[in-house]
Amino acid sequence: MDAEIAYLKLKSIALQEFPDIVVSATTARGPLNAAKSLRIFFIDDSFLDVWLSDEKYSYHWQRKDGKIFRHDNAPHKKHEGVKTFPKHFHDGSEGNVKESELGDKPEVALREFLNFVRKNI
Numbered sequence: 001m002d003a004e005i006a007y008l009k010l011k012s013i014a015l016q017e018f019p020d021i022v023v024s025a026t027t028a029r030g031p032l033n034a035a036k037s038l039r040i041f042f043i044d045d046s047f048l049d050v051w052l053s054d055e056k057y058s059y060h061w062q063r064k065d066g067k068i069f070r071h072d073n074a075p076h077k078k079h080e081g082v083k084t085f086p087k088h089f090h091d092g093s094e095g096n097v098k099e100s101e102l103g104d105k106p107e108v109a110l111r112e113f114l115n116f117v118r119k120n121i
Helices: 003-017 106-120
Strands: 022-029 035-042 047-052 057-062 068-072 088-092
Touching: 003 022, 003 035, 003 047, 003 106, 047 106, 057 106, 068 106
Parallel strands: none
Antiparallel strands: 022 035, 035 047, 047 057, 057 068, 068 088
């Protein structure tokens, strides 16, 4: 799927389905103005960065208290013991890694993660 279309769909989901926690969303641009990621801003001044490629993804929530929550599928050797490898979840910090049951389709994954944010904001 074209990155521009993918990020536009995700931006729409965030703004339309989660208006109680989402303040705004913007697409970051790279060379030749190509869409490279999506940043979603929340009511508590935290943000979620979404990065998608053909094979890899990252949903990274950065909170003001320094805690991070990230689902990604980067195949780091140190996470090979995680049952869902290469999928894994950084729960509060880089070092606290757990299984990730996040959906494989970007639209499903974003809804799941935004529901997590909603419960924890």
